[in-house]
Amino acid sequence: MAFNGKYELESQENFEQLMKALGLSDEVIKKYKDLGNIVEFVQNGNSFQTSYNYGSKVITNEFTIGQESEFVLFTGHRVKAFAKLEGExxxxITMEGMMAAMELSGDKMIETLTNGEITVKKIRKKI
Incomplete structure (x- = not known):
């Protein structure tokens, strides 16, 4: 199943708790809580490009399954990450202290971000 397409945020749980655990200020958390609502995936075989829209800022990351890549986070920080596919x-994606998983289910993408015992769950609908 290809990840190609745009996905719009429908709901999210525990975003603020994870951001606080990562040491972000309340001001930064408030700024980004409701941004990043649309993400676009372009998949070409094992190569991916993701673009997150954060209001006036778009963050694009490119990576290949099975290879270490550098990711830019919404905060502007750069981290090393490793991506793999589990099934189709x-x-x-695993990175310094965090794991992100995006799973397709029909026209939905269920995204989970895990840092220690805190998990954020985002549900996005394909548009």
Missing amino acids: NKLV
Whole structure:
């Protein structure tokens, strides 16, 4: 199942708790809580490009399954990350202290971000 397409945020849980655990200020958390609502995935075989729209800022990351890549986070920080596919519909990215998983289910993308015991769950609908 290809990840190609744009996905709009429908709901999210525990975003603020994870951001606080990562040491972000309340001001930064408030600024980004409701941004990043639309993400676009372009998949070409094992190569991916993701673009997150954060209001006036768009962050694009490119990576290949099975290879270490550098990712830019919404905060502007750069981290090393490793991506793998689990089956045809689940993309897992591990980076410094965090794991992100995006799983396709029909026209939905269920995104989970995990840092220690805190997990953020975002549900996005394909548009």
